[in-house]
Amino acid sequence: MLASRLFTVARAFPKHAALGCLVPRLKHTLPDLCYDFNALEPVISAEIMKLHYTKHHATYVNNLNITEDKMADALKNGDINTTISLQPALKFNGGGHLNHTIFWTNLSPSGGGEPTGDLMTAIRDDFGSFENFKKELSATTIAIQGSGWGWLGFNPVNGMLKVTTCANQDPLEPTTGLVPLLGIDVWEHAYYLQYKNVRPDYVKEIWNIINWENVTERFAKARMEKLQ
Amino acid sequence: MHPVCILLVLLSCFSVVSSGTSAPYHGIEKYAEEYPLPKLPYAYDGLEPHIDRATVKVHHTGHHAAYTRNMNAALKEWKNDDTSDSLSRSSLLRILQNLQDIPVQYRTKLRNNVGGYVNHALYWGCLSGNQGNRTPTGTVAADINTVFGSFSAFREKFTAEAASLFGSGYVWLSRQSSTSATAKPPLVITTSQNQDTPISEGLRPVLVIDVWEHAYYLKHQNLRAKHIGDWWALVDWEAVNVLDGWWAKMDVKVHEDL
Numbered sequence: 001m002l003a004s005r006l007f008t009v010a011r012a013f014p015k016h017a018a019l020g021c022l023v024p025r026l027k028h029t030l031p032d033l034c035y036d037f038n039a040l041e042p043v044i045s046a047e048i049m050k051l052h053y054t055k056h057h058a059t060y061v062n063n064l065n066i067t068e069d070k071m072a073d074a075l076k077n078g079d080i081n082t083t084i085s086l087q088p089a090l091k092f093n094g095g096g097h098l099n100h101t102i103f104w105t106n107l108s109p110s111g112g113g114e115p116t117g118d119l120m121t122a123i124r125d126d127f128g129s130f131e132n133f134k135k136e137l138s139a140t141t142i143a144i145q146g147s148g149w150g151w152l153g154f155n156p157v158n159g160m161l162k163v164t165t166c167a168n169q170d171p172l173e174p175t176t177g178l179v180p181l182l183g184i185d186v187w188e189h190a191y192y193l194q195y196k197n198v199r200p201d202y203v204k205e206i207w208n209i210i211n212w213e214n215v216t217e218r219f220a221k222a223r224m225e226k227l228q
Numbered sequence: 229m230h231p232v233c234i235l236l237v238l239l240s241c242f243s244v245v246s247s248g249t250s251a252p253y254h255g256i257e258k259y260a261e262e263y264p265l266p267k268l269p270y271a272y273d274g275l276e277p278h279i280d281r282a283t284v285k286v287h288h289t290g291h292h293a294a295y296t297r298n299m300n301a302a303l304k305e306w307k308n309d310d311t312s313d314s315l316s317r318s319s320l321l322r323i324l325q326n327l328q329d330i331p332v333q334y335r336t337k338l339r340n341n342v343g344g345y346v347n348h349a350l351y352w353g354c355l356s357g358n359q360g361n362r363t364p365t366g367t368v369a370a371d372i373n374t375v376f377g378s379f380s381a382f383r384e385k386f387t388a389e390a391a392s393l394f395g396s397g398y399v400w401l402s403r404q405s406s407t408s409a410t411a412k413p414p415l416v417i418t419t420s421q422n423q424d425t426p427i428s429e430g431l432r433p434v435l436v437i438d439v440w441e442h443a444y445y446l447k448h449q450n451l452r453a454k455h456i457g458d459w460w461a462l463v464d465w466e467a468v469n470v471l472d473g474w475w476a477k478m479d480v481k482v483h484e485d486l
Binding site: 059088 | 441
């Protein structure tokens with residue numbers, strides 16, 4: 001098992017084959033949370049935060065690692081059937097890990113209010129006003145059928161902001177080409193214990209904890225990468 | 229009409245309406261101006277200790293009720309918009325079987341809300357707190373053995389599908405379309421996303437589990453496997469056979485009409 005993994009790593013880095021033999025494939029891990037589980041109350045309860053992070057996100061991470069291991073073996077063996085059959089699990093668990101990693105940074109106990117500077121300018125340019133943008137993202141997110149995410153994304157082709165949604169754990173960038181700036185998780189596990197079936201209340205309240213600093217950072221980075 | 233006949237007709241109507249054994253899915257096969265939230269065949273705590281009262285209550289009065297309201301509103305809009313469209317004045321079953329013929333501006337709303345209304349009616353209709361009906365019986369049990377080899381093989385496959393479904397959806401045991409007036413069509417396990425239903429694929433569902441998180445989150449949080457266990461403990465095999473028979477009666481009627 002170990003030998004086959006080393007071979008995979010060595011093949012990926014042919015120039016450093018010697019070094020590659022010493023480095024095992026890295027596993028994904030849960031990112032650190034920058035605040036306590038109860039820090040987002042009363043908007044999101046400590047109970048939800050704890051389950052969401054230690055159970056749901058952790059499961060995506062574990063299953064992503066398992067799927068990647070299986071995929072590495074299948075690729076090494078030239079087993080195309082297995083490689084293809086693992087793709088839904090890769091998208092689901094990889095997407096779940098990506099999405100939740102972004103989500104935790106999009107929220108903050110000192111969040112809320114409105115963005116300023118370049119991000120606010122871009123929102124006004126592309127949506128008319130912050131109110132329009134907020135209404136559009138909220139309505140679109142609430143209307144998602146089943147499980148999914150509402151997103152504010154950056155279009156690297158035309159430099160514009162766009163509101164859109166993705167189903168299940170489909171990751172925004174590979175699915176739509178948009179760079180994720182702000183995501184709202186509306187899987188029922190994100191709000192059910194507190195808001196039950198009243199998703200609109202959850203989406204209304206979450207605006208009080210949006211970390212505009214983080215969204216601005218993501219926007220600045222995306223814009224800079226577009227310019228390059 | 230002779231007064232005694234009128235009386236008899238009225239009495240028989242009354243007995244049908246007040247029979248109290250009406251399944252939640254009765255009525256989806258005929259057109260109505262508006263559809264009511266189906267009554268549950270049990271009290272909100274009637275599925276305890278397996279499915280808790282709080283979950284059944286919010287599932288019925290929150291989720292199922294919202295699908296009912298939204299479905300009725302969308303149907304009304306569609307009917308008012310096009311008084312010549314006969315599909316808008318068909319049964320919910322017919323609408324689900326002909327989604328592609330719904331005008332595009334109503335299609336998604338109806339797919340989701342008629343689906344939600346019917347799917348939940350079928351879900352409630354397969355369960356009961358009646359301990360007496362826990363053993364697989366009747367034609368459905370026999371056909372399960374034929375198709376899957378044994379009940380436990382069927383249960384394992386069904387459970388695996390329910391545990392691994394990504395996102396929101398359902399797992400179904402259905403009969404394929406009837407091609408013969410005499411032979412029972414074979415059983416098949418399928419899954420559906422969101423409020424999609426195998427009825428739209430021409431199938432006749434006889435058993436269904438709801439694995440949307442709202443079906444179990446209050447009690448089990450992320451542990452869907454526990455919900456699946458609870459659900460197996462509530463499947464009422466007599467009700468499943470009744471549902472199977474209900475589809476068969478409709479097939480017979482169709483053949484008679486032909």
